[in-house]
Amino acid sequence: MNPHSDSLTTSGGRNALRMERRLAHPPAKVWSAITDPAHIGQWFPSEVTVDLRPGGAMTFHMPGVSGIAMSGTVTDADEPRLFAFTWGEDHLRWEITPDGDGSLLTLVHTFGDRFGGASFASGWHLCLTALSQLLDGASTAVPRDTGELHEAYIEQFDLGQGVVEDTPDGPRIRFERQLVRPAETVWAALTSGEEPAEGAQAPAGCTAREAPAGPVTEVRAPAALAYRWHPEGTVRWELGQGTGHGARLTLTQTGPRGFDADAALDAWHDRIEHLAARLLEN
Incomplete structure (x- = not known):
């Protein structure tokens, strides 16, 4: 077959x-x-x-x-x-x-x-x-x-790609990606087993080369984590109910007008695919 x-x-x-x-x-x-x-x-x-x-x-x-x-x-x-x-x-x-x-x-x-x-x-x-x-x-x-x-x-089926959305406040990166492990396993991979706290630096696993670590603004383990990577920009990871036996990941990044959204799109695609490959090892 x-x-x-x-x-x-x-x-x-x-x-x-x-x-x-x-x-x-x-x-x-x-x-x-x-x-x-x-x-x-x-x-x-x-x-x-x-x-x-x-x-x-x-x-x-x-x-x-x-x-x-x-x-x-x-x-x-x-x-x-x-x-x-x-x-x-x-x-x-x-x-x-x-x-x-x-x-x-x-x-x-x-x-x-x-x-x-x-x-x-x-x-x-x-x-x-x-x-x-x-x-x-x-x-x-x-x-x-x-x-x-x-x-x-x-x-x-090319289901791992993200999009750049136009909003009144500027471009927004958005990925939706089905994963093969439950939210708890994904959360542990993103945070390296640590428990992030509001105001602390975002875990390295939640960052990308176009979105460096900044202060955490929201944390609800194992469902959501957001941080400010720029005074005018945030990154938000959300893990919700998915199909099969894994979590559905939704990732968004906002930023100031004129930030390089295409470079950010590529960086997050690489980051998410690395995460997906790592999950296959668990």
């Missing part, structure tokens, strides 16, 4: 993750594996109940989680060609086409959170691996991603 054939496109605030996999089994067998709840539960990320008709209801139960279920609706059920449904605010479209003596399975996952794209892709990559193994009659046990697959999709 070649992840390099996977793609992520964005249009109108919605994102479409497209993944193609060739399976050495006829469409009818693949159809059964992706629509029969007894089979779905062996490779899909949740247990599923489904009324297999357009407009039919679906429920999604996460294994080991009681009392919580998401709902969806079947939008297409054209055996053995097309199965599509909503899952919360997302839409999943599974298309099966004959391919020699096997099938080509195409998944299109449409969702709103662009920066979750690598989490979705790495998760579906493992699910599709398990589906292939189920069809082959093998064990569907697939090792979880320890972060390397996620980071490969970050690079492939």
Whole structure:
């Protein structure tokens, strides 16, 4: 299964993750594996109940989680060609086409959170691996991603870039980046295990070459840290709820009019990628 054939496109605030996999089994067998709840539960990320008709209801139960279920609706059920449904605010479209003596399975996952794209892709990559193994009659046990697959999709989909935003007060640097470790682990990496305090110098791990250390103006471990790098400029790190098993990082830098925002953008990209690589070691 070649992840390099996977793609992520964005249009109108919605994102479409497209993944193609060739399976050495006829469409009818693949159809059964992706629509029969007894089979779905062996490779899909949740247990599923489904009324297999357009407009039919679906429920999604996460294994080991009681009392919580998401709902969806079947939008297409054209055996053995097309199965599509909503899952919360997302839409999943599974298309099966004959391919020699096997099938080509195409998944299109449409969702709103662009920066979750690598989490979705790495998760579906493992699910599709398990589906292939189920069809082959093998064990569907697939090792979880320890972060390397996620980071490969970050690079492939170019999800690690920041932007320079124009504001009435001047340019603002902004990065949003999904990480692969929880906020507590990220916080420890940023602060080298120390507990920063308001008024003290910002930890070196929170600075970049275009934003030297200054006094801390806000600290809420492990969720937020801000410091003043210039009399007219601040840097703020925020760690919130993300997709997968890691924190979502939002970093912003403001500064005086005329500060080199492009150089700062490059510096923060290098700093965040260094942090992401370090997290893979933990």
